[in-house]
Amino acid sequence: MTVVTLAAPDDFDGFRAAVRGLVGTPPAAVTWQVAGDDAGLFGDAAPAGDAPPLRVPKAFPDLARRVICHRDPERFALLHQALAGLQARPKLLDDAADPLVRRLDMLDKAVRRDVHKMRAYVRFREVPDAEGEHYAAWFEPAHFIVRLNAGFFVRRFASMRFSILTPDLCLHWDGIGAEFTPGASKADAPDGDPLEATWKTYYASIFNPARLKIASMQGHMPKKYWKNLPEAELIPDLIAGAGERTRAMIAAGGADTSAPVAEAPAVAGPKSLAALKAEALGCQRCPLWAPATQTVFGEGPADALVMLVGEQPGDQEDLAGRPFVGPAGQLLDAALAEAGIDRTRAYVTNAVKHFKFEPRGKRRIHAKPELPEIDACRWWLDAERAALKPRIVVALGATAARALTGRAVTIGRERGRAIAQPDGSELWITAHPSFLLRLPDRAAAAAERMRFVADLAAVAARVTAIAQGA
Amino acid sequence: MAQLDTREKLAILADAAKYDASCASSGTAKRNSKDGKGLGSTEGMGICHSYAPDGRCISLLKILLTNSCIFDCHYCINRRSSNVRRARFTVEEVVRLTLAFYKRNYIEGLFLSSGIIASPDYTMEQLVRVARDLRQVHDFRGYIHLKTIPDADPALVEAAGLYADRLSINVELPTDAGLVALAPEKNALRIRGAMTGLKTAIDDNKDARKHYRSAPKFAPAGQSTQMIVGADAATDSAIVATSASLYDRFGLRRVYYSAFSPIPDASAVLPLKSPPLIREHRLYQADWLLRFYGFSVPEVQAATDDGALPLDIDPKTAWALKHRDSFPVDINTAPRERLLRVPGLGVKSVNALVRARRQRRLGLADLARVTRGIDKLRPFVVAADWRPDDRLDLRPKTARPVQGELF
Numbered sequence: 064m065t066v067v068t069l070a071a072p073d074d075f076d077g078f079r080a081a082v083r084g085l086v087g088t089p090p091a092a093v094t095w096q097v098a099g100d101d102a103g104l105f106g107d108a109a110p111a112g113d114a115p116p117l118r119v120p121k122a123f124p125d126l127a128r129r130v131i132c133h134r135d136p137e138r139f140a141l142l143h144q145a146l147a148g149l150q151a152r153p154k155l156l157d158d159a160a161d162p163l164v165r166r167l168d169m170l171d172k173a174v175r176r177d178v179h180k181m182r183a184y185v186r187f188r189e190v191p192d193a194e195g196e197h198y199a200a201w202f203e204p205a206h207f208i209v210r211l212n213a214g215f216f217v218r219r220f221a222s223m224r225f226s227i228l229t230p231d232l233c234l235h236w237d238g239i240g241a242e243f244t245p246g247a248s249k250a251d252a253p254d255g256d257p258l259e260a261t262w263k264t265y266y267a268s269i270f271n272p273a274r275l276k277i278a279s280m281q282g283h284m285p286k287k288y289w290k291n292l293p294e295a296e297l298i299p300d301l302i303a304g305a306g307e308r309t310r311a312m313i314a315a316g317g318a319d320t321s322a323p324v325a326e327a328p329a330v331a332g333p334k335s336l337a338a339l340k341a342e343a344l345g346c347q348r349c350p351l352w353a354p355a356t357q358t359v360f361g362e363g364p365a366d367a368l369v370m371l372v373g374e375q376p377g378d379q380e381d382l383a384g385r386p387f388v389g390p391a392g393q394l395l396d397a398a399l400a401e402a403g404i405d406r407t408r409a410y411v412t413n414a415v416k417h418f419k420f421e422p423r424g425k426r427r428i429h430a431k432p433e434l435p436e437i438d439a440c441r442w443w444l445d446a447e448r449a450a451l452k453p454r455i456v457v458a459l460g461a462t463a464a465r466a467l468t469g470r471a472v473t474i475g476r477e478r479g480r481a482i483a484q485p486d487g488s489e490l491w492i493t494a495h496p497s498f499l500l501r502l503p504d505r506a507a508a509a510a511e512r513m514r515f516v517a518d519l520a521a522v523a524a525r526v527t528a529i530a531q532g533a
Numbered sequence: 534m535a536q537l538d539t540r541e542k543l544a545i546l547a548d549a550a551k552y553d554a555s556c557a558s559s560g561t562a563k564r565n566s567k568d569g570k571g572l573g574s575t576e577g578m579g580i581c582h583s584y585a586p587d588g589r590c591i592s593l594l595k596i597l598l599t600n601s602c603i604f605d606c607h608y609c610i611n612r613r614s615s616n617v618r619r620a621r622f623t624v625e626e627v628v629r630l631t632l633a634f635y636k637r638n639y640i641e642g643l644f645l646s647s648g649i650i651a652s653p654d655y656t657m658e659q660l661v662r663v664a665r666d667l668r669q670v671h672d673f674r675g676y677i678h679l680k681t682i683p684d685a686d687p688a689l690v691e692a693a694g695l696y697a698d699r700l701s702i703n704v705e706l707p708t709d710a711g712l713v714a715l716a717p718e719k720n721a722l723r724i725r726g727a728m729t730g731l732k733t734a735i736d737d738n739k740d741a742r743k744h745y746r747s748a749p750k751f752a753p754a755g756q757s758t759q760m761i762v763g764a765d766a767a768t769d770s771a772i773v774a775t776s777a778s779l780y781d782r783f784g785l786r787r788v789y790y791s792a793f794s795p796i797p798d799a800s801a802v803l804p805l806k807s808p809p810l811i812r813e814h815r816l817y818q819a820d821w822l823l824r825f826y827g828f829s830v831p832e833v834q835a836a837t838d839d840g841a842l843p844l845d846i847d848p849k850t851a852w853a854l855k856h857r858d859s860f861p862v863d864i865n866t867a868p869r870e871r872l873l874r875v876p877g878l879g880v881k882s883v884n885a886l887v888r889a890r891r892q893r894r895l896g897l898a899d900l901a902r903v904t905r906g907i908d909k910l911r912p913f914v915v916a917a918d919w920r921p922d923d924r925l926d927l928r929p930k931t932a933r934p935v936q937g938e939l940f
Contacts, residue, residue, distance in 0.1 A: 157889065159885035159902070160900070183582050183583075184583075186639070187636065189636075215576070218567050218574045220572070221565075221566045222572055258637060264540050266585065266591065267544075268544045269548075269585060271794055272587075273807065273808055274587045274589075274794055274810055277586055283581065283584045283590065302586050309795060312796065312797050344613070344614040344615075345614045355603065382601045382650065422651060
């Protein structure tokens, strides 16, 4: 009985040197072991020395390099057997249906898969140290593949300093050279990275609950890997919620939101604000819909006492789909807060619901809506008013005032007082916040801002009076 | 409205991107950063870094730059009239996110698409800026896939190809009639025109690189496209014919199918039901038959029943059942093309058989060792020790029972 002791479980060079010296020894008479395994076998040590290389087909060394990384204790003996077989039958490896070749192919496949999965599922965590960015990962490979796989990580992340810790062997790259150290434990690895929350957000959002295929996921990403994948802890909840989310999508769908609205609704009485909004999304009553991103409809509680009407959505509103979210909106928010009006209790909308602009290079420059556009969109403003029945309507700027009164209005003459409306509500007219933003003179801008806040404060006082009276 | 932070935007813009099926990161030029500069590598075979419970791989950071869109395509979650929340990434945010994810080994790279805002040129310019910043400012050597806007200036597409590994333009629907019905603002002619432009640019670049090795690479992973299955009335026969002509005319690397899936705030024009996942799977199998198994379009169409691929059996089995006279095939003597027709024999198995039989005659046990299972194969093959009884009725054996629809 000959005993060969290799230096490491993936010691390919040691194996090659040993088999060269074993020519003529039947594979069954050799016992292979790895230094450190307490096999305690006694026998004749293999002859040491520089035996000449054996002739093998080209594919064999690469196959052996991978198969030797498998955890199967028989791997050395199987490779030795194949080597002996190859001396008699040089084309043995071409016979994939041969039981021994088949066995080696299966071992090879398992190692390749493990190599691939390690490339996929290593998760680095940033652990900055004195020298700057440093990354470390904990991974549990199925086979002895750390050395085999080191090149991949170095080729990819050579400009980073990183460590991959595993139970068998650890790889360290300092930006210049690779170093291998003995196996570590999970406690030696960092236990988190702030970016993992963002990664999990991505994982949850890219998942489509309408096409649940759990078996397919597990086939590719078996559960044994889950414990070291930060995103895997989301899986049970994503699966549990999928059916409900899909049913909700199917139940909520079906409103034909894209058909253009032809004429006034046939049903008597005002429509709900939500229904109006859904209809308005497909509005093509004037040509402004075409270049704009979307209809920006009003928003606010259905029982709001106050309705604020601006001119038209701007660049940011157009993208966001909500009124007054850009710079003018921020100014409005601040002024409302100073005046004592809670924006969340008001209904905020625009006289014109699509963004009118002129492209200038990369930017979209605001363009003033024309009368036909204001009149076309009045249909929506009137419908909003009818549905909401606000007690106070505030026109912000001349366009809103034009839309609400049907005539040209000089703001300076009409601001600061209630104008009684046929439906019993009050109309208040003031400046548009964009007007304040455009004033180049600081002093003038400050004075205008005070007037604007004063107008809104007067509105606030009326709101309080109405609320108490009601 | 409060500013959305990057994570909130990511939630919206990844959600909006998930209806693009492609996540491939394979088949591009080999690159690495062994020189200690830059970041990343591509080595031919792509890597799937995770899998979602929908069974789809997560290889790339797949997001939209913005989900605002001036188009109103019925099947699309991002259409102008949809009620979804809108968000927009800055170029810098996408660059930062890509690099941070890549350094942690979450991804192979970036797949960036966008709703169309302002104008096609403006949108395309933003996409190109992301890719250019990644490549030039950060020396990123991972994978980049850019969705190309059909109406954008060809000069922008040219620039995109210099930074991206792959470019794609979606044909969206299998037939022009479907496009007219469901994406009225898109134009099939313009889409095909843009794909032709891409093919020309890719071919020209290949030619240039033959003469000048230093010529910069243009989209080395080629172009791909996607079409939605189950949103319009196109039959499987029509879909297979469309993809074959797409492969031929535009030299595509891949045609992806996306089973139409219910989306939040869907348009009433669409069939709202569970996505036809099995149909999608059968179409991919048919695609494989065309690309790797030597089937012609009429042959795949012959596997259908009135234009529809059977759902209970794969298309190759369906074809075999309709061509009983082509079987059994002798695994020891039949040419490779005939072996590829045997249901249950894949390309790898066929290659293994062809190599092994040069050395000796193969029996059933040999066949079992190079395939996944012998039961399905038995009726279709002859081996050294096996000849099937040709009176066998195959279908009940191969077909799996399907649960009936509840009524």
